[in-house]
Amino acid sequence: MAETSVNYKCPNCSAPLSFQPGHEKVSCEYCGNEFEVKTIEEMFQKEQERAARAAEAQESKWATEQAGSEWAAAEAAALRVCTCPSCGAEIVCDGNTMATECVYCGNPTMIPKNFDGMLKPDYVIPFKKTKQDAVEALKEFYKGKWLLPAEFKAQNRLEAIQPMYVPFWLFDSSVSAHAGFRATRVRVYETSDERITETSYYDCERSGSMDFARIPVDGSEKMDDAYMESIEPFDYAEMVPFSTAFLTGFLADKYDVDAEASVPRADKRIEYSAVGVLQESVIGYDSVSCQSSAVIKNSGQVAYAMVPVWILTTRYKGEPYTFMMNGQTGKVVGSLPSDKRKEVLYPAAVFLLLLPLMYYLAKFFVA
């Protein structure tokens, strides 16, 4: 049976290869050999072509067999079936999965068929944080959270810890910004029997130009935008030209929100910051507020990059809780459950402790 998926096998011992976070090369955990990314890529290229052809053949056969059933047609549109090159098991994944691991033998596997019809990423930020780092970072994240239920911390059973390369669009933009601000200067002085407050109003006009580089917007429908914006920023100094070799051993999605659809989110952030830059130049006043603004994009470029994210999931009282960690910087984001009893107890304690103090203070001013 022809293989419809590929994984990197060691040319020496045929064991699966993995890209180790923090290393420049692809290494074999079994025989200890290290290989250049380029060498493995070339080897993979040939294997990929073969696998893609095999997938096409299998897909057309599978589609024909399922003809006539509406349920199967809907499933077929979303799913891909491929064969694990290590154990021969059939792996089912969705149409956006570029890399995954075999659920039976655990070997890292790529789905070359799913690379079709999409742009090749320009860059990749390699994983720097390991699975152990992710678990430790999550434990650290639990610390100092007063309302976190004690049982949640005690159980601490993670259902899944998955490393995933998430597709991101990186927007470069050069803008011209214009804004009008209303500013005030306040002068207070006293006579023998009056306090006089003079408020002077000014109209402040500002225009300027500025550049923004690599504003990230995630291109995956599955990934929550708020989570992806919360794990920012990434250190672009460590970003390298894309190579599929980096994907091996990790899950990877291709984009399903194209660059055009991601533009408004980047533009909104640019506009906010551009007006902020102009507002910072309105100095010497006691208050400044923006009355109107216009931000015009002079030029813009987009790059496509894969960025590393650890996805950690756990369950508490039947509810799933998902945390995400920036695979490069280790920043963890997520939403924790709250202990309702503590939620009442702590503020009530603060209230009761403060009440006598506030009473005597209030009495002092009222009396």
Added chain:
Amino acid sequence: MKKRIVALLSVLILAVMMTTAFAAGSLTVPQHENGPVPSVVDEAGLLTDAQRQELMSQIDQVERDHGVRIAVVTLKSLHGKQPGATADSILDRDYADGTHGSMVLLLAMDSRDWYVSTDNTMRKRITDEGGFKHLSEAFLPPLKEKKYAKAFQMYAATADEMLGYYEEQGEPYDPASDFNLLALIIAMVLAGLVAIGVWQILVRQLNNVMHAVAADTYLQQDSVALTEQSDTYLYTSVTRTRKAKSSSRSSGGSHGGGGGKF
């Protein structure tokens, strides 16, 4: 030598007597050679006979009960004198015989001054800090409405309460030690707001997922160039607030109390 000393002493005694006579004589308060000076001297004629009689009996009762003098003196004019100094000298001259302290409420109708002077014994019972404020707040509202009889009654009644409190509790009455419902409500609101703030902080700790609104991290600082910068003055608005005036006197000295305008 002996003659000289006698002569010097005579001159000194004469000088003191003349000074006192001049000071007292400059005030138009009736002098009483025999017996104590009445506790209500209405030179300005603010009270009817019936009101004066009623007030006198009320004040007499308070004076007997507590062994004090709490006089009310009204003048048409201060003749340019300071109300505090005048009240103090009237207190020393006419009402210094209170066993447990003396106090006088002085009104001057031409300048609309009021002043309460207390001696040092009374000052321990009606303190300058809390007690005087409480006393003046009791009689000032009717005084400002020109309800003089009512104001004087309030003055006597409040003094009676405060002196009774001192005798029972052994310490001067201080409104700050009273239960204050308004203060409790304010305290509950403030403590409640702080508790809500604490609750919000604790809840926010649990979730650090939020949308990014700015792109400041990605701004190329060296690319920022301002091409237009103009500030235009538009107008000025002016608000005026009257300052509150304090009327109580500073601590120390031989007299207590305080005053103001009504």
